[in-house]
Amino acid sequence: MIEDYPRNVIELEDRFATEEACREYLAQLRWPRGFVCNRCGATEVWKATRGRLVCRVCRYQASVTAGTIFQNTHKPLRLWFRAIWHITSQKNGASAASLQQILGLGSYQTAWTWLHKLRRVMVRPGRDRLHGRVEVDETYVGSEDGDTDGRQMENKVLVAIATEEDGRGIGRIRMARIPNATKDVLQRFTQEVIEPGSIVHTDGLASYRGLETPGYQHEVSVLQGQEKDAALRLLPRVHRVASLLKRWLLGTHQGAVSPQHLDYYLDEFTFRFNRRKSRSRGKLFYRLVQQAVQVGPVPYRDLVGGKDASSDDHKM
Numbered sequence: 001m002i003e004d005y006p007r008n009v010i011e012l013e014d015r016f017a018t019e020e021a022c023r024e025y026l027a028q029l030r031w032p033r034g035f036v037c038n039r040c041g042a043t044e045v046w047k048a049t050r051g052r053l054v055c056r057v058c059r060y061q062a063s064v065t066a067g068t069i070f071q072n073t074h075k076p077l078r079l080w081f082r083a084i085w086h087i088t089s090q091k092n093g094a095s096a097a098s099l100q101q102i103l104g105l106g107s108y109q110t111a112w113t114w115l116h117k118l119r120r121v122m123v124r125p126g127r128d129r130l131h132g133r134v135e136v137d138e139t140y141v142g143s144e145d146g147d148t149d150g151r152q153m154e155n156k157v158l159v160a161i162a163t164e165e166d167g168r169g170i171g172r173i174r175m176a177r178i179p180n181a182t183k184d185v186l187q188r189f190t191q192e193v194i195e196p197g198s199i200v201h202t203d204g205l206a207s208y209r210g211l212e213t214p215g216y217q218h219e220v221s222v223l224q225g226q227e228k229d230a231a232l233r234l235l236p237r238v239h240r241v242a243s244l245l246k247r248w249l250l251g252t253h254q255g256a257v258s259p260q261h262l263d264y265y266l267d268e269f270t271f272r273f274n275r276r277k278s279r280s281r282g283k284l285f286y287r288l289v290q291q292a293v294q295v296g297p298v299p300y301r302d303l304v305g306g307k308d309a310s311s312d313d314h315k316m
Protein backbone atom coordinates (compact mmCIF):
# COMPACT_ATOMS: atom_id res chain seq x y z
CA MET A 1 0.00 0.00 0.00
CA ILE A 2 1.32 3.44 -0.92
CA GLU A 3 1.88 5.61 2.11
CA ASP A 4 -0.42 8.52 1.64
CA TYR A 5 -0.07 11.50 3.95
CA PRO A 6 -0.12 15.31 4.02
CA ARG A 7 3.33 16.88 3.50
CA ASN A 8 2.69 20.09 5.36
CA VAL A 9 0.06 21.93 7.33
CA ILE A 10 -1.57 23.42 4.20
CA GLU A 11 -2.06 19.94 2.76
CA LEU A 12 -3.41 18.80 6.11
CA GLU A 13 -5.94 21.65 6.25
CA ASP A 14 -7.01 21.16 2.62
CA ARG A 15 -7.31 17.43 2.76
CA PHE A 16 -9.02 17.05 6.14
CA ALA A 17 -11.45 19.92 5.96
CA THR A 18 -14.50 17.73 6.63
CA GLU A 19 -15.47 14.85 8.92
CA GLU A 20 -16.16 12.75 5.83
CA ALA A 21 -12.59 13.24 4.58
CA CYS A 22 -11.20 12.22 7.97
CA ARG A 23 -13.39 9.10 8.06
CA GLU A 24 -12.33 8.15 4.52
CA TYR A 25 -8.71 8.35 5.60
CA LEU A 26 -9.32 6.25 8.72
CA ALA A 27 -11.17 3.65 6.63
CA GLN A 28 -8.30 3.46 4.16
CA LEU A 29 -5.84 2.81 6.99
CA ARG A 30 -8.07 0.46 8.92
CA TRP A 31 -9.16 -1.65 5.97
CA PRO A 32 -6.31 -1.31 3.48
CA ARG A 33 -7.72 -4.17 1.42
CA GLY A 34 -11.26 -2.87 1.64
CA PHE A 35 -14.01 -3.27 4.21
CA VAL A 36 -14.91 -6.78 5.31
CA CYS A 37 -18.06 -7.38 7.39
CA ASN A 38 -17.23 -8.58 10.89
CA ARG A 39 -20.23 -10.85 10.96
CA CYS A 40 -20.61 -12.39 7.51
CA GLY A 41 -17.41 -11.54 5.68
CA ALA A 42 -19.16 -9.65 2.87
CA THR A 43 -17.34 -6.72 1.34
CA GLU A 44 -20.29 -4.68 0.07
CA VAL A 45 -21.47 -1.82 2.27
CA TRP A 46 -23.84 1.08 2.26
CA LYS A 47 -22.73 4.29 3.81
CA ALA A 48 -25.24 5.45 6.39
CA THR A 49 -25.33 8.70 8.35
CA ARG A 50 -22.65 9.76 10.81
CA GLY A 51 -20.01 7.54 9.32
CA ARG A 52 -21.82 4.27 9.90
CA LEU A 53 -21.36 1.48 7.40
CA VAL A 54 -24.12 -1.07 6.82
CA CYS A 55 -23.38 -4.51 5.40
CA ARG A 56 -25.41 -5.09 2.23
CA VAL A 57 -25.76 -8.79 2.98
CA CYS A 58 -26.53 -9.10 6.70
CA ARG A 59 -27.25 -5.44 7.63
CA TYR A 60 -24.55 -5.50 10.29
CA GLN A 61 -23.62 -1.96 11.25
CA ALA A 62 -19.98 -0.99 11.55
CA SER A 63 -18.19 2.27 12.07
CA VAL A 64 -14.66 3.18 11.21
CA THR A 65 -14.06 4.53 14.71
CA ALA A 66 -15.61 1.63 16.67
CA GLY A 67 -12.95 -0.27 18.58
CA THR A 68 -10.35 2.47 18.10
CA ILE A 69 -9.19 5.33 20.30
CA PHE A 70 -11.67 7.57 18.44
CA GLN A 71 -14.66 5.53 19.61
CA ASN A 72 -17.35 7.60 21.36
CA THR A 73 -15.43 10.81 20.95
CA HIS A 74 -17.62 13.90 21.23
CA LYS A 75 -15.11 16.02 19.39
CA PRO A 76 -14.74 16.28 15.60
CA LEU A 77 -12.21 14.00 13.94
CA ARG A 78 -10.84 17.15 12.31
CA LEU A 79 -9.71 18.23 15.77
CA TRP A 80 -8.15 14.84 16.46
CA PHE A 81 -6.27 15.00 13.15
CA ARG A 82 -4.91 18.41 14.07
CA ALA A 83 -3.88 17.09 17.47
CA ILE A 84 -2.01 14.22 15.81
CA TRP A 85 -0.39 16.63 13.38
CA HIS A 86 0.68 18.91 16.22
CA ILE A 87 2.12 16.03 18.23
CA THR A 88 4.00 14.48 15.31
CA SER A 89 5.23 17.74 13.82
CA GLN A 90 6.94 18.89 17.01
CA LYS A 91 10.43 17.48 17.15
CA ASN A 92 10.23 16.93 20.90
CA GLY A 93 6.54 16.27 21.19
CA ALA A 94 3.82 18.27 22.81
CA SER A 95 2.73 18.89 26.36
CA ALA A 96 -0.95 18.78 27.32
CA ALA A 97 -0.85 22.55 27.93
CA SER A 98 0.47 23.31 24.46
CA LEU A 99 -2.03 20.94 22.86
CA GLN A 100 -4.89 22.57 24.73
CA GLN A 101 -3.76 25.99 23.57
CA ILE A 102 -3.14 25.05 19.90
CA LEU A 103 -6.51 23.31 19.53
CA GLY A 104 -8.42 25.81 21.63
CA LEU A 105 -9.72 23.03 23.87
CA GLY A 106 -11.78 24.21 26.79
CA SER A 107 -10.39 21.66 29.19
CA TYR A 108 -6.84 20.71 30.08
CA GLN A 109 -8.11 17.25 30.97
CA THR A 110 -9.27 16.64 27.39
CA ALA A 111 -5.84 17.55 26.04
CA TRP A 112 -4.17 15.35 28.65
CA THR A 113 -6.46 12.40 27.86
CA TRP A 114 -5.92 12.73 24.11
CA LEU A 115 -2.17 12.82 24.53
CA HIS A 116 -2.26 9.69 26.64
CA LYS A 117 -4.57 7.86 24.25
CA LEU A 118 -2.22 8.70 21.42
CA ARG A 119 0.83 7.63 23.42
CA ARG A 120 -0.87 4.31 24.04
CA VAL A 121 -0.88 3.60 20.29
CA MET A 122 2.64 4.81 19.61
CA VAL A 123 4.10 1.37 20.20
CA ARG A 124 2.42 -1.30 18.14
CA PRO A 125 1.56 -4.59 19.75
CA GLY A 126 3.55 -7.40 18.19
CA ARG A 127 6.20 -5.00 16.94
CA ASP A 128 9.47 -6.40 15.65
CA ARG A 129 12.14 -7.24 18.16
CA LEU A 130 15.60 -5.71 17.97
CA HIS A 131 18.39 -7.76 16.44
CA GLY A 132 22.07 -7.72 15.59
CA ARG A 133 24.28 -6.34 18.35
CA VAL A 134 22.21 -4.83 21.14
CA GLU A 135 23.33 -3.02 24.29
CA VAL A 136 21.16 -3.56 27.37
CA ASP A 137 21.37 -1.71 30.66
CA GLU A 138 19.10 -0.25 33.33
CA THR A 139 19.02 3.27 34.69
CA TYR A 140 17.14 5.35 37.24
CA VAL A 141 14.87 8.06 35.89
CA GLY A 142 13.40 10.69 38.14
CA SER A 143 13.73 13.75 40.24
CA GLU A 144 17.18 14.88 41.34
CA ASP A 145 15.86 17.41 43.82
CA GLY A 146 14.36 15.13 46.45
CA ASP A 147 15.14 15.50 50.14
CA THR A 148 18.03 13.73 51.77
CA ASP A 149 15.67 11.67 53.94
CA GLY A 150 15.17 9.03 51.30
CA ARG A 151 12.26 10.57 49.44
CA GLN A 152 14.51 11.03 46.47
CA MET A 153 14.64 7.31 45.92
CA GLU A 154 10.87 7.05 46.00
CA ASN A 155 10.73 9.46 43.08
CA LYS A 156 13.11 7.41 41.03
CA VAL A 157 11.97 4.69 38.70
CA LEU A 158 14.09 1.99 37.16
CA VAL A 159 14.00 1.76 33.37
CA ALA A 160 15.51 -0.98 31.22
CA ILE A 161 16.89 0.19 27.88
CA ALA A 162 17.98 -1.79 24.81
CA THR A 163 19.70 -0.11 21.86
CA GLU A 164 20.74 -1.66 18.57
CA GLU A 165 24.28 -0.93 17.48
CA ASP A 166 24.39 0.59 14.02
CA GLY A 167 28.07 1.02 13.25
CA ARG A 168 29.18 3.66 15.70
CA GLY A 169 25.64 4.95 15.93
CA ILE A 170 22.32 3.80 17.33
CA GLY A 171 19.68 1.81 15.49
CA ARG A 172 16.28 1.19 17.04
CA ILE A 173 15.57 1.23 20.76
CA ARG A 174 13.14 -0.32 23.24
CA MET A 175 12.55 0.63 26.85
CA ALA A 176 10.38 -0.42 29.75
CA ARG A 177 9.79 0.55 33.36
CA ILE A 178 10.90 -2.34 35.56
CA PRO A 179 10.26 -3.02 39.26
CA ASN A 180 13.85 -4.10 40.01
CA ALA A 181 17.06 -5.33 38.43
CA THR A 182 16.69 -9.01 39.28
CA LYS A 183 17.63 -11.74 36.85
CA ASP A 184 14.00 -12.67 36.31
CA VAL A 185 12.97 -9.14 35.34
CA LEU A 186 15.96 -8.26 33.16
CA GLN A 187 15.94 -11.53 31.27
CA ARG A 188 12.22 -11.23 30.62
CA PHE A 189 12.80 -7.71 29.26
CA THR A 190 15.61 -8.98 27.04
CA GLN A 191 13.46 -11.75 25.62
CA GLU A 192 10.54 -9.43 25.00
CA VAL A 193 12.54 -6.91 23.03
CA ILE A 194 15.46 -8.79 21.41
CA GLU A 195 15.39 -11.52 18.78
CA PRO A 196 17.14 -14.76 19.81
CA GLY A 197 20.43 -15.21 17.95
CA SER A 198 21.35 -11.58 18.61
CA ILE A 199 24.46 -10.50 20.50
CA VAL A 200 23.43 -8.95 23.81
CA HIS A 201 26.04 -6.60 25.26
CA THR A 202 25.76 -5.84 28.99
CA ASP A 203 27.88 -4.88 31.97
CA GLY A 204 28.94 -7.43 34.56
CA LEU A 205 25.70 -7.42 36.58
CA ALA A 206 24.94 -10.98 37.69
CA SER A 207 21.29 -10.65 36.60
CA TYR A 208 22.43 -10.87 32.98
CA ARG A 209 24.22 -14.18 33.45
CA GLY A 210 22.79 -17.10 31.54
CA LEU A 211 21.48 -15.21 28.51
CA GLU A 212 22.87 -18.02 26.38
CA THR A 213 20.04 -20.28 27.54
CA PRO A 214 17.26 -18.49 25.61
CA GLY A 215 19.56 -18.35 22.59
CA TYR A 216 21.62 -15.15 22.76
CA GLN A 217 25.31 -14.57 22.43
CA HIS A 218 26.26 -12.68 25.56
CA GLU A 219 29.05 -10.14 25.51
CA VAL A 220 30.05 -8.75 28.89
CA SER A 221 32.09 -5.61 29.44
CA VAL A 222 33.36 -5.13 32.97
CA LEU A 223 34.22 -1.79 34.52
CA GLN A 224 37.92 -1.12 34.85
CA GLY A 225 38.77 1.26 37.68
CA GLN A 226 36.57 3.82 39.37
CA GLU A 227 36.27 6.50 36.71
CA LYS A 228 32.93 8.20 36.78
CA ASP A 229 32.44 7.89 33.04
CA ALA A 230 33.55 4.27 32.79
CA ALA A 231 30.00 2.98 32.38
CA LEU A 232 29.46 5.54 29.67
CA ARG A 233 32.34 4.17 27.66
CA LEU A 234 31.33 0.54 28.16
CA LEU A 235 27.77 0.88 26.87
CA PRO A 236 27.82 4.26 25.15
CA ARG A 237 24.59 3.91 23.19
CA VAL A 238 22.37 2.97 26.12
CA HIS A 239 23.84 5.83 28.10
CA ARG A 240 23.29 8.33 25.32
CA VAL A 241 19.67 7.23 25.03
CA ALA A 242 19.22 7.40 28.81
CA SER A 243 20.49 10.96 28.97
CA LEU A 244 18.33 12.02 26.00
CA LEU A 245 15.31 10.48 27.73
CA LYS A 246 16.01 12.32 30.99
CA ARG A 247 16.54 15.60 29.18
CA TRP A 248 13.29 15.12 27.25
CA LEU A 249 11.30 14.39 30.42
CA LEU A 250 12.72 17.48 32.08
CA GLY A 251 12.43 19.69 29.02
CA THR A 252 9.19 18.99 27.15
CA HIS A 253 7.40 17.75 30.25
CA GLN A 254 9.22 19.80 32.87
CA GLY A 255 9.67 16.68 34.94
CA ALA A 256 5.93 16.53 35.61
CA VAL A 257 5.60 12.82 34.85
CA SER A 258 4.37 10.52 37.57
CA PRO A 259 5.89 7.02 37.72
CA GLN A 260 2.56 5.36 37.00
CA HIS A 261 2.36 7.16 33.65
CA LEU A 262 6.00 6.78 32.76
CA ASP A 263 5.26 3.80 30.46
CA TYR A 264 3.35 6.05 28.09
CA TYR A 265 6.17 8.57 27.97
CA LEU A 266 8.65 5.78 27.29
CA ASP A 267 6.43 4.67 24.39
CA GLU A 268 6.34 8.20 23.00
CA PHE A 269 10.08 8.65 23.37
CA THR A 270 10.65 5.31 21.60
CA PHE A 271 8.23 6.21 18.79
CA ARG A 272 10.04 9.49 18.18
CA PHE A 273 13.53 8.14 18.59
CA ASN A 274 13.02 5.24 16.19
CA ARG A 275 11.72 7.65 13.55
CA ARG A 276 14.18 10.46 14.19
CA LYS A 277 15.75 10.08 10.77
CA SER A 278 12.42 10.15 8.94
CA ARG A 279 12.65 13.03 6.48
CA SER A 280 8.94 13.69 6.54
CA ARG A 281 6.94 14.61 9.61
CA GLY A 282 3.89 13.67 7.57
CA LYS A 283 5.06 10.11 7.67
CA LEU A 284 4.91 10.14 11.47
CA PHE A 285 1.38 11.49 11.21
CA TYR A 286 0.50 8.63 8.86
CA ARG A 287 2.04 6.04 11.15
CA LEU A 288 0.29 7.33 14.24
CA VAL A 289 -3.15 7.50 12.59
CA GLN A 290 -2.58 4.00 11.22
CA GLN A 291 -1.69 2.65 14.66
CA ALA A 292 -4.61 4.54 16.21
CA VAL A 293 -7.14 2.59 14.13
CA GLN A 294 -5.40 -0.71 14.79
CA VAL A 295 -5.39 -0.52 18.58
CA GLY A 296 -8.44 -0.68 20.82
CA PRO A 297 -9.98 2.26 22.68
CA VAL A 298 -8.66 3.33 26.06
CA PRO A 299 -11.23 4.42 28.66
CA TYR A 300 -10.24 7.44 30.72
CA ARG A 301 -10.11 5.45 33.97
CA ASP A 302 -7.49 3.12 32.48
CA LEU A 303 -5.36 6.09 31.60
CA VAL A 304 -5.67 7.56 35.04
CA GLY A 305 -4.78 4.24 36.60
CA GLY A 306 -1.84 3.75 34.30
CA LYS A 307 -0.61 0.31 33.38
CA ASP A 308 0.12 -0.40 37.01
CA ALA A 309 -2.29 1.44 39.24
CA SER A 310 -0.58 0.23 42.37
CA SER A 311 2.51 2.38 41.90
CA ASP A 312 3.01 5.62 43.79
CA ASP A 313 1.84 8.89 42.39
CA HIS A 314 4.87 11.02 43.15
CA LYS A 315 5.74 13.66 40.64
CA MET A 316 9.02 13.12 38.98
Ligand SMILES: [Zn+2]
Nearest residue numbers: 037040055058
Ligand atom coordinates in the same frame (compact mmCIF):
# COMPACT_ATOMS: atom_id res chain seq x y z
ZN1 LIG B 1 -22.43 -8.81 6.88
